[in-house]
Amino acid sequence: MPEKGMLIVLSGPSGVGKGTVRKALFKEPDVDFKYSISMTTRKPRKGEKNGSDYFFVSKEQFEQNIREGKMLEYAKYVDNYYGTPLNYVQKTLNAGHDVFLEIEVNGAMQVRANCPGAVFVFLTPPSLDVLKNRLITRGTDKMDVINKRIKKSVQEIGMMxxxxxxxLNDRVGxxxxxxxxxxxxxxxxxxxxMPKYLSMLGDKDHVN
Amino acid sequence: MPEKGMLIVLSGPSGVGKGTVRKALFKEPDVDFKYSISMTTRKPRKGEKNGSDYFFVSKEQFEQNIREGKMLEYAKYVDNYYGTPLNYVQKTLNAGHDVFLEIEVNGAMQVRANCPGAVFVFLTPPSLDVLKNRLITRGTDKMDVINKRIKKSVQEIGMMxxxxxxxLNDRVGxxxxxxxxxxxxxxxxxxxxMPKYLSMLGDKDHVN
Known part of the structure; x- marks a missing residue:
């Protein structure tokens, strides 16, 4: 049996740039983990390819997958389903590869509940830095603008x-x-x- | 109050090369954490400087420090005391700097008990790799040699x-x-x- 891979989850508030960071990440030559492509019921946009950007399926197909327990996580946004097919993730982890998910915060919490060994990365908006600078040079902005920003930032930090x-997504690089x-x-x-080291030594015991 | 620094502890089995790795680490130009120099009652070796390699003190002085609670951790090896003065570590962490300790495994366990937020790094001997290769090309070594290595490795892995x-200390670099x-x-x-972000936002609330 190959040793199991690690599940890495990238998430964060809507609009923080998760997709941009994920695409840049998988252009790096030394990235040796696998990207799990999401499944959705929304129509492909111009240039989007099935099996590359998303798996595009019908609402009926997606709902059948949910009923049959074939989704690791899923959520509905604006009448469309988005989610992670369980099969690819399981198969790839079992083959000893690390798997990377880029998903919404609701989905990340479903994964957290089901995969205790996964690693969860929260992408924070660069506006936290902006906010910080605003606080330092305070008085340059109208109070209600500052307050709105702060309220949003507090909510976002809470999700962390x-x-x-x-x-921090200050620069994609x-x-x-x-x-x-x-x-x-x-x-x-x-x-x-530890399990790797122990099994290495355990193997030896068998030939003693 | 400046935000508190992080305590990093490097340890591992005797002879694994902790000192060599630590010295190489602190020659790196981008290392921005502070090394906490150990205190000992052993005599300085040729070329060793007080306050650079160790703080060299008398047995009486060291035992007084222990009694007065001035040591973060300490142990006795071959009739000599070795340990970490608490004052420098506390002062440096409180000033917001990260502090690096390179200490023996017994001392590391004392730090673990006292500093729950510290990060513990175990340097593993390259012999684990050697062992692995031996297991693969088995039969080239006498069984008692292999068994001795395995016994030692099992003990070392247990400490991990x-x-x-x-x-893995395969190469210092x-x-x-x-x-x-x-x-x-x-x-x-x-x-x-999280505390940094929260306090940043908390500051703002005061001026609302």
């Missing part, structure tokens, strides 16, 4: 609680490097490498 | 359990890079950055 890492580093470091975690 | 990360990456990633952990 259920994640392992917070990566920085976010990509931080995510790559997080995967590297998680591979050094004792609870991940 | 109480650490967060396992870094690799180990150094991995440790640097671990520190970078730990700085992105939600439980470390």
């Amino acid at each position: 609680r259920n994640y392992d890492y917070a990566v 920085n976010a990509v490097n931080n995510i790559k580093n997080i995967v590297k470091c998680e591979r050094l975690r004792v609870n991940r490498v | 359990r109480n650490y967060d990360y396992a870094v 690799n180990a150094v890079n991995n440790i640097k990456n671990i520190v970078k990633c730990e700085r992105l952990r939600v439980n470390r950055v």
Whole structure:
């Protein structure tokens, strides 16, 4: 049996740039984990390909998948379903590869409940930095604008609680490097490498 | 009050090369954490400087420090005391800097008990790799040699359990890079950055 892979979940508030970061990440030559393509019932946009951008399926097909327990996570936005097919993730992890999901916050919480060993990365909006600067040079903005920003930021930061890492999306390149580093470091975690070492030694015992 | 720094502990079995890795690490130009110099009662070796390699003190002084609660951790090896003065660590963490300790496994367990937020890195001997290769090309070594290695490796791996990360000391450069990456990633952990974000927003509330 090959050793099981690691599940990496990238999520964050709507509009933070998850898709942009994920696309940049998978253009890197040294990325050795697999991207799990999401499934959706929305129509393909111009240039989008089935099996590359999304798996495009009918509403009936998606709902049947849900009933049959074939989705790792899913959610409905604006009358369309979006979700992660369970089969690819399971198969790939069992083959010893690490799997990367880029999903919405609701879906991430479903994965959190089902996959205790997964790594959760929260992409934080660059507006936190903007906000910080605003606070420093305060008085330049109208109070209601500042208050709106703060309210939104407080909500977004609250969502961070259920994640392992917070990566600021100030520049896509920085976010990509931080995510790559997080995967590297998680591979050094004792609870991940210990079984490997133990089974290595265990194997030896059998030939004594 | 400046935000508190992070405590990083490097340890591992005797002879694994902790000192070599630590020295190489602190030669790196981008290392921005502080090394906590150990205190010892052993005599300085040729070329060793007080306050640089160790703080060299008398047995009486060291025992007084222990009695007065001035040591973060300490142990006795071959009639000499070795330990970490608490004052420097506390002062530096409170000033918002990260502090790096390179200590023996017994000391690391004392720190683990006292500093729940610290990061523990276990340096694993390259012999684990050697062992792996031996297992693959088995039959080239005498059985008692193999068995001795395995016994030692099992003991060493057992110690790993109480650490967060396992870094293989196959090449000093690799180990150094991995440790640097671990520190970078730990700085992105939600439980470390959340208070910073919250206090940033909290500050703003005061001026509303």
